[in-house]
Amino acid sequence: MRVVHITSLDNGGAGRACIRLHKALLEAGVDSIVITQTKTGDTPQVKQLAQTKPQKLVAKIRPFLSQLPLMAYPKRVKDIFSPNLPIFTPSNHLLVSTIKALKPDIVHLHWVENGFFSIKDLQSIQAPILWSLHDANPYTGGCHIVAAACVGVGTRCKSCPLLKSTYPFDISFWTFKRKAKTYAKLKNLTINGLSRWIAQSAKDSSLLSSKPIINLPNPIDTRIYRPIQKSLAREMLHIHTPKKIISFGAIGATSTPRKGFNELKAALDCLPQNLKDKCELLVFGSSEGQNLQDIPTHYVGTLHDDIALALLYSASDVFIMPSHLESFGQTALEAIACGTPVVAFNTSGLKDIITHKHNGYLAKCYDTNDLARGIEWILSLETAKYEALARNARSSAIKAFESSKVAHAYIDTYAQLAGGGAVDKTWLISIAKHTLHTLLPHIFAQPTYYIGFGAIGGASVGRKGFNELKIALENLPFSLKSQCELLVFGGEAPQIQGIKSHTLGFLHDDYALAFAFNACDIFVAPSLAENLSNVIMESLACGTPVVAFDIGGNGDMITHKHNGYLAPLANDSNTLGEGIEWILSQDAKAYATLAHNARVSSLRFESAKIAHTYINTYVFLTGGGGAIIDS
Incomplete structure (x- = not known):
């Protein structure tokens, strides 16, 4: 796998973080390359873009040129601000052609300001892109730290308080507009919030809210950073x-x-x-x-x-x-x-x-x-x-x-993105419903919301919560209930007043189960007692949001209103119904985000990753067990 990192600098906070990840990937056997505008170190596989004298001259001009529009705001707050405007931040054709020539499996963007990168250059990158947020700039009209009183990132930047601008159509407005236009055309962009806070900030922003957003941290080499007497x-x-x-x-x-x-x-x-x-x-x-x-x-x-x-x-x-x-x-x-x-x-x-x-x-x-x-x-x-x-x-x-652990988390993410990224929920639902329509045409005659319920024993095992689901569905608003049908697999279940039910029987094959989960718009797991629910894990892996009670291990898999809904009161059918209604009332864009989050959240349980965890445990236990002491 070849990963090409793009960073304006190989020093500073973001540059150092990029180089640390790069080194960890090299140690893990990844073909990692860093392209930078300004190289200060001697780390292997870090390449300064400009090589000839003319190229170096242009590289020196680009930072100055990109900052020229700020001269119109002499009273601005004296903190970093990076407009990204035509002419002042022109396309970096050398960078684009270099990336293309390297034929990367993944392009990993880090801090790409200082005139290094025109936002429109993103459209020229064909490989999957992962963009790590070292600050707020990718989702703002130019600022790197959002002013406390600013609400522009949630709507549209204008009259920027950091610029001390009173004119709505300032450079923050035009930078924001340029980013919005470019981002809308990108189908290969995934955002990495280096902390939970900035990941959530990106989700709350207008520019990046529709993009897949994950949370992987910066690594640190604990062999270098370690206690010294x-x-x-x-x-x-x-x-x-x-x-x-x-x-x-x-x-x-x-x-x-x-x-x-x-x-x-x-x-x-x-x-x-x-x-x-x-x-x-x-x-x-x-x-x-x-x-x-x-x-x-x-x-x-x-x-x-x-x-x-x-x-x-x-x-x-x-x-x-x-x-x-x-x-x-x-x-x-x-x-x-x-x-x-x-x-x-x-x-x-x-x-x-x-x-x-x-x-x-x-x-x-x-x-x-x-x-x-x-x-x-x-x-x-x-x-x-x-x-x-x-x-x-x-x-x-x-x-x-620790760097090797974090590097392997990135490698897993690169592998997923290189394989096509997150599952396209709309496509999967279409395929699953088409297949089941062919097999069971009497079930899928009319377009509707399909609610899934599955458990060994179906409704016959009380703790699986079918009675709670039944009450929740019966209490849905009539307008919503009339659009719903229930798919039951794993056993029998009685009919629910006002909602047509279909029993698919016991599905033995994983492929059949995957189709069933994908055919559902929502899966409800109303169990009254669970450790770590397989059906929740399976549903999320298929990109189907889940509603469940906040009990047992459910909270380890479901993040409330991120990949599903955790009903706070166990055994309370009203809160279960509120969760079903909340998910089914989402518009297409919000539901697609929810479905994407479901798929991404399931990747932490991916079988190869879990298998390696068990293997490490087995090796440790066969060595005699006991405490692991950091040397």
Whole structure:
């Protein structure tokens, strides 16, 4: 499999994340190639696009040209903004032709601004595209961090508050319009939210809400980012102090307000004086800045090397990440991988990395007093409790973000996309209904909603919940009920007043079951007791949304109103009916998204993946069992 990554830079937050994934894929045997506008490292298979002198000249002009429209907004907020307009961000024909020549199975986009990529170039890429959201720009009219008061991403950008624009048809409007026009033509684009927060933000946006959206994180090499003896780390960094070290760092650490340096200063001012006397502050990402009152401050500049960063985190007793928003939170992950607890605000992608009082502290959003309480809580822990917190930090990084694990999750996704991506639910329903129409023409004579119910024993086993389903269907509004028919497989079931039922009998063959699930517009699993339901898993795998009670393992498979509906009150037919009515009342676009989500969510149970998990367990058990200790 050949994966071609596209990123404007091979450094910076997004560039470093791209390179880390690239390295992990190479180790896993994937033919991974990175194309970048600006190459700064020497990682294998990373290629700078411009090679000749004319090409290099154009590459230098493109970033400047793309930013020219911003000159019309001299009062704009001084943060990154990337318009994508004709003439100013022209098509990158060299990039398009290079991608084509490489014949990739997958094109993986990362951060592609700085004039590197015209949004219309997406139409020239024939391979399946996976686009990782390193910030909000792909679903906005140009901003990378959405202003708190802005509602444009949910409708249409105009009068952008970051541009301080009062004119509705500003460059955010035209960039948004250009993206909307291009995205509408793309059938091969899948979006990857690096955190649950940014994935949900993309789903809520107008530009990307109709696209398949998944959630895979950035990886980290825990062989490099690992705890180093604190005294050794400090010696290597020439830090000669017995005091507690509080560290903070980011690109533009002190100059970019959203990185939270002002909030950090306010929090440190709130610390008790006796604690201040025991602390020093270490800042990276900035070479100079003000010294804080009562706390000696050291500015170490920008650290480019992973080993230097690992030393800094290991030298620290706590790392503070007071960012207002983070699509992921890479420095927080680096810190915990080195066994250093993190204090951050309870916001955005940081919630995927930090678990409150387990591997760090999540302060109330933008509450500097609570940020101070988090710093004080960690630094005041007795030795044994602090060491437990540090171990939790390290183990949580390994468990969720270790590079080889994350790489294989991406490989599984690439394989699915290269095979055609998510199942086209409309096509499958059409095929299934056509086949069943041929076999059972008396069932499919009229177009209608088909509701599925299946269980071994059918209605004869009380705990399978047929009686609850019967009441729920009888109580549906007449206008909806008149459009519904019930397909029952796995046993017999009595007729339901006002709804025609069809008994398909016991279906032994998986192919027949797959057709049955695909013929259903919705599958209802009203069981009153379940561990991990096979029929729910099978239905979701066929792209058919499921309604079930929120019991047992159902919540492990169904995410409420994402791939189905979890009725909150077990045994309550009214809530079951509300779920059926909610799904069947969705318009075609919303239902297609629901069906797509059902299919994608089932992939975590894919047989080969689960088999390998069991194999690893068997190997471990045959080795004698016992605790797995991280070396």
